[in-house]
Amino acid sequence: MKPEFFRLLRRFTAVSAFICGTSAFADQHGIAMYGDPALPADFTHLPYANPDAPLGGKIVTSSVGTFDSLNPFIQKGSVHWQLRFLMQETLMGRSLDEPFSLYGVLAESIETGPNREWVEFTLRPEAKFSDGSPVTVDDVIWSYETLGTQGHGRYRGFWEKVESLEQVGERTVRFTFSTEDRELALLAGLRPILKKDQWEGLDFTESGLEVIPITSAEYVIDDFEAGRFISFKRNPDYWGNDAPFRRGTGNLDEIRLEFYGDETAAFEAFKVGEVNANREFNVAKWESQYNFPRVQNGEVVLSVLPHERPSGMTGYVMNTRRPQFEDWHVRDAMLHAFNFEFINEAMTGSAQPRITSYWSNSPLSMEHGPAEGRVAELLEPYSDQLPLGALFGYDLPVSDGSERNRAGIATALEQMERAGYTVQNGVMADAEGNPFTFEILLQSGSSENSAIIDIFSQALARLGIEVTITAVDNAQYRERTDAYDFDMTYYRRGVSLSPGNEQYAYYGSERADEPGGRNLMGVKSEAVDAMIGHLLNAPSQEDFVAAVKALDRTLTAGRYVIPIYQWNISRQAHDTRLKYPEDLPIFGDWPGWQPDVWWWEE
The missing domain is CATH 3.40.190.10 (Periplasmic binding protein-like II)
Known part of the structure; x- marks a missing residue:
């Protein structure tokens, strides 16, 4: 093992200038988001x-x-998460030893325009599907068009930024983009390539176990039992x-x-x-x-x-589309009522550190205390709409570790009152006497989540809040979360050392209400959208890091998720x-x- 934490990331962030490029990036074996990929053209x-x-x-x-489907490329069906990683093969492959660098897989070379306004991939002549037929440019074009218009929602954001997709050589395909976004040249290499002829006469959007997508990957499904x-x-x-x-x-x-x-x-x-x-x-x-x-x-x-990757966010997300969680004071009350120190002792013997922000455990994490320097400059135009603490500093509540959590409960009561709720005859209710209550949706079989939520519900009872805990099977859970039919649920969102366009899917306003999306908290924030835009088009490496830190502050201070421990x-x-x-x-x-x-x- 190599214990040189952030070895490559330090080299990555030491680049003095953001490499925008002044000439076409011609026929290369790989591409990096910033600078050059680490491995040479003759890497073995x-x-x-x-x-x-x-x-x-x-x-x-x-x-x-x-599971009830073997097609991980569409919206319908309950599909095991690992299938799309085992079944798909892409034009380029991501190195796990660099923040964001790609090397040829189905493509033998990549070429970009001076400002990455277009990108071309040339296919390897030996590339074949599992049935022995060659992978062609026609398959590539069909795959991108079909996935972008009929596939899973994860593919649509990229496709909407493609102005044209065309064959420009016997084995070469060109993407031209409709928006300025340097990451698109890399994302273009990361979509699964499917066999066009397999789907003639079939409805690509229908899930099930009858049709297994043909790909060019190393493994094929040999057997299964529903x-x-x-x-x-x-x-x-x-x-x-x-x-x-x-x-x-x-x-x-x-x-x-x-x-x-x-x-x-x-x-x-x-x-x-x-x-x-x-x-x-x-x-x-x-x-x-x-x-x-x-x-x-x-x-x-x-x-x-x-x-050496960021913690991401794991915990329990509050759906701000629901009236119970529109007000940040209520969300703050939930954070104070959630007695993490007591729960961590009960669940792990206090062995696991808490997630403190979306990019904690990395150099991209927000600093605690007031925003300074470029981070403050990026946030200042949105000061009148930022959540409390984004500019001047925010830290998660810390309890004394006792089961009663008196200070946390007292603060939660104060925040509920600021939101218009008081305890009336032992029940938390609004001015008209309507009880404040909500449902926590969980997947069946998760004993750890069930144990954590049981402790949390007992704390809420001290506030006069009665919650309903509902456990459903995978299919029902997927159906309900796709429709945002929940008040609070378990949440896990991994983030990378090179965040990019996926942040719009996670936290962007435009697709927040689109069924099947990944913005479970329903955040619609001009500041969040602006910080994502800044990180995508940063004029320097320093600006990129500042934009991620500013986004981290805005999301964390938004109090959308109750974080638990990190790994x-x-x-x-x-x-x-x-x-x-x-x-x-x-x-x-x-x-x-x-x-x-x-x-x-x-």
Whole structure:
């Protein structure tokens, strides 16, 4: 392992000027958001992959829930999150050892205009789909048009900024953009390429288990049983074994996803060997329950894996579309009533640090205290609409750790009163006597969330607030959150060292009410939109960092989410025969690392 935290990010932020470019970026093997990609044109493999890894073996992981679709590229259906990473292959691939650099996968080269107003990709002649047919420019154009207009909402934001998409050579496709946005040239390389002919006469938007999308990826679905398991097998005729980006990846013969009704059943399956790799998020469980016989006899090893990425935001999001949470005073009251210190002790033995902002654990995190310098300059034009604390400093409430949390409850009562609510005959109610109540929506099977929310609901009862806790299955949960039919629910949003256009999907106003979107809190803020715009078009590296810090302050002070603990390390328990390279990427345990670069060694 390499403990040089932020090694590449420091080099990344040390660039003295933002490389805007004055000439076309011609026929390169890769592209970086800022400056040049770290790997040279003649690189042989990714630095965190083992090109000599043996082939064979399998990894079996568990998930709580079920699935009713095998098409991860559309809006409909309940699809396991890992499918789109295992099934899709893209023109370029992202290195997990750099903040945001791409290298050729289906594309052998990339070329951009002087200001990245257009980008061209030239396909590798050897690129093929799993059925043996070649990947063509026609497939690329169809995939982008179809995904951008009929696919999952995650693909639409990019497509709306494409002015034209055309074939300009036998194997070359050009994107021309309608807006100034340097990140678009990179995003253009990161959409899945599907086989056009497969969908002739079929409705691409319909989900189900009958049609499995044909892609060019290393693995294909070999077998499945609805709601029970999905088995991927390594394609023996995979076209890209000699592509530098793929050397040392796709080493396992089988990747199997098993599905269980609850966390207890999933863990028991791991203990007896039905599952051979398990990612553990609860440190108290890691320290107290991972001493079962297969660990003691060495069949299972416990790996603690550091990473150097931002914390992102994990916690419980309040839906500001609902009248209960329109007022920030109410949201602030919820934060004071949520006794994190007591909950953290109960759940983890106080072993996990709390998330303090969206980019905590990284150089992009907001500083606490008043905004200064360029951050203050960016925020000042919106001072009359910023949430309290964005300019002058905001910190999450800290309790004394006792169960009663008297100071926190007292502050919560004050904030509820400022929002027009008082305790009347033991019940929190408005001036007309209408009780203040709301529903907390959870997915079935999550014992950790259930335990945390039980403690929280007891604290709310001291405020005279009665909440309804509703647990539903995966399909119902997806349907309700897609329709924003919730008051409060569990929330997890990962962020990167190079935030970009995805921030509009997470927090932008324009798509806040579009069904199936990712802006679960419903934030509509001119300041938030402006900070995203600044980070996308920053004239210097310093401005980029300042814009992210300003966005972080605005979101955190907006009090949209009740943060819980962060995971600055990953805990993996796995069969001793499952191996991974010693050199970890800066993103650590992240999509693209497991199972991608793991291998089986007897």
